[in-house]
Amino acid sequence: MVWHHRYVKLVTVFTVLLIAAGGMVTSTDSGLSVPDWPTTYGWNMFTFPVSKWVGGIRYEHSHRLIASTVGFLTIIMAGWTWWVERRRWVRRLGVAALGAVILQGLLGGLTVLFFLPPPISIGHAGLAQIFFCLTLTLAVVTSPGWKNATAPVDDAMLRRVALTTTALIYTQILVGATMRHTNAGLAIPDFPYAFGQALPPAWNAKVAIHFAHRVGALIVTLAILATSSHVFYHHRRRRELVRPAFLLLMLVSMQVTLGAFVIWSAMDPVINTAHVVNGALVLGTSLVLSLRSLQGSRVLGFSDSQVLGSQVLGSPVLGSEVRGSRVHGEVRP
């Protein structure tokens, strides 16, 4: 089981790498540098000569190969999870991840064959984050820390604020993806102002999408501040919450800074990609916090404790009975 958990973590790391590779494809406008799919200029993808990896092909072809690797790793992950995992919902998570990566590959192929239509490309970007969330969730719930937790937090307010924050971050990522795939990244060319003013003096669809992403950044930042403040105030002794809350603050600060530099650098591909990857890390960190806030609830914790109860005591028991009574924010043994 330890190796299984390590393997899931490896898949999660590869997924971040894949998101970075995808970010470089869009940031360098290389999405159509390989016009065919699933072949590469008529070659089998895996036999395409390295000598022909020139210009934009380097980014697009690398993305396809990394995606294939992640797909292969995910097949193993889903099978291994199904084999070793007793919790049915965790097994299903593995299957969902496999389904997501297959669908993701199809979307990637379709967007190339149909010349990058924004709905498919945005769907591809959005599903990438869903897949990342699935692998990350698997990594969290298969960790020894999760499975051996004796006193998970049960704080309804934390659950609400953390889940809302995660949903807002995901929505913000979708708005960002819409901005990227509709070429609205520089629709407002200055920052922090918009055409030298607080509000854009003229509006069109691209300006509106771009401005929505800026407003979204503000909302997400406030949500993260609310979540982190709640953790620091109510759960300051719980390292499993304080650490992601602190990391979330650092990452969102980094994200806003990167967003500014995307504008100031006129969308430098490396900075642009760093913004995409860091966005995924913000989402992932918020998800980890959300999952840990859910562990003590009936949503996840009840199922877990049933398994724990079966394993430890030989009969199903409620999580609260195994883990002690819970009060708002803290656990009494």
Add this chain to the structure above:
Amino acid sequence: MLAAAAAACSDASKSADPASPAAAPDAKKVDESTAAKITGKVTFEGTPKPNAVINMASDPACASANQGQVTSESILVDNGALQNVFVYIKDGLGNKYLYDMPTEPVVLDQKGCHYTPHVVGLRATQPLQVVNSDNTLHNVHGMPEKNREFNQGQPVPGMKNTVTFNVPEVLIPFKCDVHSWMHAYVGVVSHPYFAVSDKAGTFELRAIPPGTYEIEAVHEKLGRQTQSVTLGAKDAKDITFTFKPAV
């Protein structure tokens, strides 16, 4: 394998259904004895910004095919003369005339990782042959709005692909996604009255029937300009288009 890929690409290049007006039943050939012509010049007002320097390091074959500093061909100005402006009769011909259709394809070459010519015109349904004369691979990505978009791979030097556009459209951007600096523009019209301004900024439209026409000049970055010209029998009129820096 490559042939199969090329065949697949050819299928992808099929153009949309014809939409240009058909010739009237009583349409006739232009009477050469009364035909007029328009000559002109395209100028640029002010000093253009220097074109961006192209870094070809991402493909050694491109880098070795070019000596010295290579710059973008977006705005080429020589002594105030603006090159690569597509000039054509936009309106006024109606469907009163019949024109001979050239059978030879117009060639758009990829050489030194540049499109040559940078701007080219052809007739609707006339073949456009895109050639890869480079020792590297290209993709030919046409992005029309009225015709069908296509993206063809040319992985082998010497490859040729032929595309046709059934619907008049000015200008259709072409790009190579492998080499992000490679752009070309294709003007597709339903008649033979089009030209591209040369290094001296000059152009000529010949054998035009008498009448009043709207002449349009289109530049890839600087936009469009039109002016009305009335031609009598055997007239020779000289016109000028002046473009200003884009705001």
